[in-house]
Amino acid sequence: MTDVRNAPMLEVTNLTKRFGGLVAVKNLSFSIRPGEILGLIGPNGSGKSTAMKSIIGVERPSAGSVKLDGEELAGLPSHRIARKGVGLVFQHSRPLARQTVLENIKVALLPDKLTRVFADKDVDGKARAIAGRVGLSGVLDRKPPTLAFADLRRLELAKAIARHPKLVLVDEPFAGLTASEVADFSDLIREFRDEGCAVLLVDHNVKSVSALVDRVLAMYLGEWIAEGTAAEVMQNETVRRVYLGGALVSTARPESSFSDKSPALQVENVGVTYGKALALQDVSLHVHEGEFVSLVGLNGAGKTTLFNAISGLVPHTGEIKWAGAPLRGGTPAQIARSGIVQCPETRELFGDMNVRENLDLGGNALDDKERTERLEWMFDLFPILKARQTQLSRTLSGGEQQMLAIARALMMKPKLLILDEPTLGLAPVILETLSKALDRLRETSDITVLLGEQNVTFALPHADRVYVLDHAKIVWEGPPDRFEAEAAEHYL
Amino acid sequence: MRALPSSRLFWIGLAAFLVAMALPLYVSGYVLGLLTVAYYTAVFAMSWDLLFGFAGEVNFGPTFLIGVGAYTAGILDAQFSPGISVYLCIVAGAFAAVVGGVVLALPALRVSGPYFGLTTLVAVLMLQNFVIVAASLTGGEIGLAVPDVLSIDATTNYWIAFVFMAVSGAILYGLSVSPIGLILQASGQDKVQAGALGFNVTKHKLAAFIVSAFFSGLAGALMVFYMGTASVGTFIDVAVAVQIIIAAVIGGRRTVIGAAIGAIFLIGMGELLRPLGELATLIVSVIALAVILFFPDGFVGMLRGGAKA
Numbered sequence: 001m002t003d004v005r006n007a008p009m010l011e012v013t014n015l016t017k018r019f020g021g022l023v024a025v026k027n028l029s030f031s032i033r034p035g036e037i038l039g040l041i042g043p044n045g046s047g048k049s050t051a052m053k054s055i056i057g058v059e060r061p062s063a064g065s066v067k068l069d070g071e072e073l074a075g076l077p078s079h080r081i082a083r084k085g086v087g088l089v090f091q092h093s094r095p096l097a098r099q100t101v102l103e104n105i106k107v108a109l110l111p112d113k114l115t116r117v118f119a120d121k122d123v124d125g126k127a128r129a130i131a132g133r134v135g136l137s138g139v140l141d142r143k144p145p146t147l148a149f150a151d152l153r154r155l156e157l158a159k160a161i162a163r164h165p166k167l168v169l170v171d172e173p174f175a176g177l178t179a180s181e182v183a184d185f186s187d188l189i190r191e192f193r194d195e196g197c198a199v200l201l202v203d204h205n206v207k208s209v210s211a212l213v214d215r216v217l218a219m220y221l222g223e224w225i226a227e228g229t230a231a232e233v234m235q236n237e238t239v240r241r242v243y244l245g246g247a248l249v250s251t252a253r254p255e256s257s258f259s260d261k262s263p264a265l266q267v268e269n270v271g272v273t274y275g276k277a278l279a280l281q282d283v284s285l286h287v288h289e290g291e292f293v294s295l296v297g298l299n300g301a302g303k304t305t306l307f308n309a310i311s312g313l314v315p316h317t318g319e320i321k322w323a324g325a326p327l328r329g330g331t332p333a334q335i336a337r338s339g340i341v342q343c344p345e346t347r348e349l350f351g352d353m354n355v356r357e358n359l360d361l362g363g364n365a366l367d368d369k370e371r372t373e374r375l376e377w378m379f380d381l382f383p384i385l386k387a388r389q390t391q392l393s394r395t396l397s398g399g400e401q402q403m404l405a406i407a408r409a410l411m412m413k414p415k416l417l418i419l420d421e422p423t424l425g426l427a428p429v430i431l432e433t434l435s436k437a438l439d440r441l442r443e444t445s446d447i448t449v450l451l452g453e454q455n456v457t458f459a460l461p462h463a464d465r466v467y468v469l470d471h472a473k474i475v476w477e478g479p480p481d482r483f484e485a486e487a488a489e490h491y492l
Numbered sequence: 493m494r495a496l497p498s499s500r501l502f503w504i505g506l507a508a509f510l511v512a513m514a515l516p517l518y519v520s521g522y523v524l525g526l527l528t529v530a531y532y533t534a535v536f537a538m539s540w541d542l543l544f545g546f547a548g549e550v551n552f553g554p555t556f557l558i559g560v561g562a563y564t565a566g567i568l569d570a571q572f573s574p575g576i577s578v579y580l581c582i583v584a585g586a587f588a589a590v591v592g593g594v595v596l597a598l599p600a601l602r603v604s605g606p607y608f609g610l611t612t613l614v615a616v617l618m619l620q621n622f623v624i625v626a627a628s629l630t631g632g633e634i635g636l637a638v639p640d641v642l643s644i645d646a647t648t649n650y651w652i653a654f655v656f657m658a659v660s661g662a663i664l665y666g667l668s669v670s671p672i673g674l675i676l677q678a679s680g681q682d683k684v685q686a687g688a689l690g691f692n693v694t695k696h697k698l699a700a701f702i703v704s705a706f707f708s709g710l711a712g713a714l715m716v717f718y719m720g721t722a723s724v725g726t727f728i729d730v731a732v733a734v735q736i737i738i739a740a741v742i743g744g745r746r747t748v749i750g751a752a753i754g755a756i757f758l759i760g761m762g763e764l765l766r767p768l769g770e771l772a773t774l775i776v777s778v779i780a781l782a783v784i785l786f787f788p789d790g791f792v793g794m795l796r797g798g799a800k801a
Contacts, residue, residue, distance in 0.1 A: 056688055057687070058684055058687065058688070077692075078684070078688055079687045079688075079689075079690050079691055079692045079693070082687065082688050082689060082690035083690040087688070088685075088688040090685055093685070094681050094682040094685065096674070096677050096678060096681060099674070099677075107671075107675065107678050107689070110671045110674065110691075112675075112690055112691045112692055114672060114695070117666070117667070117670045118670065118671070119670075119671045163689060163690060
């Protein structure tokens, strides 16, 4: 008996997924036994989501095998895989808005048949039972748009339960939930385990899933880097290096060295909600003129939201002051002209324009002489762009695109440059080039930089001061050299 | 509480049904003829709504399906009459529309986003050009004269169109609220999630396309034998497609019934305002724009909204 129990339910062997030249998942192997919860963690771009999508068949694996109870799943379309017993609890749900909660659960109970014009009679009872199990009984007749965020997540869980999965994949189980909701959800996920399901939790760090998991597998740049209990993985050297960076050569300038009395940028008690999800809660930070500040946080912590609030792109509560004056009420264009330029995570280049045209657009407001000087300076900072002037920007490599995005932002002569995850998806060798450019920027100009990063290795060396953002809140502030000792627990 | 809007809709529907039944006793043959066209257009619009409102696919080429059905039926009759039954031509028209629909949908459903719509639009233009080029078969730009008609009696034609609309509407509406309709909506909203719940999204969307094509083609073929002629301007032109889409949207998308209301409204308004000449088109367009801007859920949305408040 115990042998059967210990035979793995899910067995992933040498799973590889390539997108063109990019290898998102490389030779990943792991297994989950029935009644076991495995946490699959890795920073943004580590390939964990791609690995999950390859298991459920949303992405077709390039190579390798995914076996459920000995049966090969790799290469099947996702609906076939789902019917073999794999359930997925989505992070972002788009339930049927015009149907009630009960009807939404019923959808998941329907067979994949075109001949079934009438639903089976027992569907209603089953749907109610499932709703009771996940705690939706009180809102059965409401429509999803009127539900609280946690209830929407419960609905996702209910739909997964309805398919009686043998293997349950949960994407970021606790994102956007309050502490008591996290406890409820943990219990619901444990029920899967107690029923003998294999459970895979996908999340950014060990901390968020440590209370729940039996084992953790950490990924970085598409590869397996560590596996073991939550405590073991947290102590693992490679994991610590990936999340916390190695030995740090800090060149931070102390805060007292900035001469301005009141900081150039003051963010005071800012809060942002997206519909029902809390994206920022009571966030306060400040940046002095000429200072380089890094805002460190994992994907989903709220970095981009904060930047968008500063740039006037999302409504917020609280106060944001720039050079002493409140920004509230300004349009994004006015805020950008006042000297705050954001270089977004998504880069937003004009793909069908060449490098030079992108840069000229950035320097559109400057007169000819100034623009020429600025261009010279930019080509000095990023020599590769000079050679690529006539190339269409969408044909550039990821690293070159990022440099162009930064260069275009700098063409606007910003006083404050907001860089949102410049390292996203870039190879280590490119990071070095970017790193050098930032160093030169710091040494040769009086620009102020607010850098949002989850890559600590990149964020810390450039920072005079560091803030850690975790689950919509600032949880730590300090100089980079104290980060590992004091803030690592928020991060691993 | 929840039964109220639907019951109110039901009573309004019943009243409309009774009025439509009584109409032939009171109005002129001209008005009946107008309503006959409106009813066929209503079926076009309802078929379109099944694809857009439920499967989430914007088909810019409803007239491709309609045109294939209409011209297949018309050409068969023109070539073989009197050796062929009109009803056989109509069935052949519906069948041809389904085949055309599958041929169009298989490649079109592989692409996503705006490309599906573009593919369907291109199909309309191709069909239009084919009709014009193959003039010896199709009558080209002048139009195809069909030797047979369903009936020369306006009241009979009215009844055929009305019953056809009522039956098609019932089937399409029934389908939209059935489990298949739910799965279609789920697929239209989030196909990754629908797949993860074990539903074959392509299969369901293809089925919706086939049903939509069947009713579009059938309505097109019936309308040919009502009018006695088929022309590009009435069955295929992109302007016709636009009218069908506007009808479905102002009537209330994702309701099926709303599409029928919208179609009858558009044709009726066009006629009422006809004395104003070109201005009529402008007025109808402004009304359509206002409805889309202020009542995105269309006429049916207004009725439901009123019931809730």
